[in-house]
Amino acid sequence: MVTIETPRSPRSRKGAKWEKWGWLYMRASGVVLLVLIFGHLFINLFQNGIQAITFAFVAGKWADPFWKIWDGAMLWLALIHGTNGMRTIANDYTVRLGMRKFLNVTLWVVCFALIILGTLVITTFDPCSDPSVNQIADISIHCGK
Amino acid sequence: MAKLPAGTLYRGKVGMWSWVLHRITGVAIFFFLLVHTLDTALVRVSPEAYDAVINTYKTPIIGLGELGLVAAILFHGLNGIRVILIDFWRKGAKYQNVMFWIVVVLAALLFIGFAPRHLAHVFHWNV
């Protein structure tokens, strides 16, 4: 049975305001993601090709701060965009409030964990400090020694 | 058989199907991104660990999966721009139907440009 509350008091505007920023974020991040992701696919998967994706390839790219910033922006924007999109979908299909809460919390915890992990990986990555890497010619040219 | 009602402007038409596709592709890309963040994080474990896992992306079956992933991203990304234009462009709603077909054609052209080269990589064709 669905019961409809008597509309005695209007809903608070707080949630609606937040929702508006989410709506705007989906569009703003979408435009930037289009450039970042299409560029990412063009360079890594089209030019370079899947067979040539190796540790050395990543290390070569991340020797340049430009690609660290590119990939870092992609990480943050895409995870938040995807998580917020999944939240919309979860809200559409859940009936029980408990289930909705559970899915929302799970989505944002996973999003937060992966953003922290990915950011740490990008910012602390230093191929030159790994001795085995000095044997890979196309990386060691970036290492200065 | 009884004649079906004409429906609405939205139901069963481009508006609805583009939304269904946008939603399905969004979910698919999201789950891939979760995995992709984790596999890339392996560069911080060791070169060997990263290469071992990334090698599974080079197998024929996963290679074909990547074709599907790229198709999903092409559609979702381009249709996302269409959604933004519908929302912000004065004539967006008027041209939403044409824009859908522009999205489909553009995505198809980019896919046709990408697929042969990717398949050549996956299956080691020397072209």
Ligand code: HEM
């Ligand atoms: C390539 C650039 C992208 C563009 C231009 C884009 C655009 C958009 C837009 C405008 C929306 C809002 C649709 C609406 O409110 O009706 C949206 C929804 C969504 N996006 Fe994206 N997006 C992109 C990439 C991604 C990525 C990388 C992911 C996954 C991590 C993703 C997952 C989703 C999801 C799950 C939704 C919710 C779909 C729904 O509510 O039906 N998108 N996208």
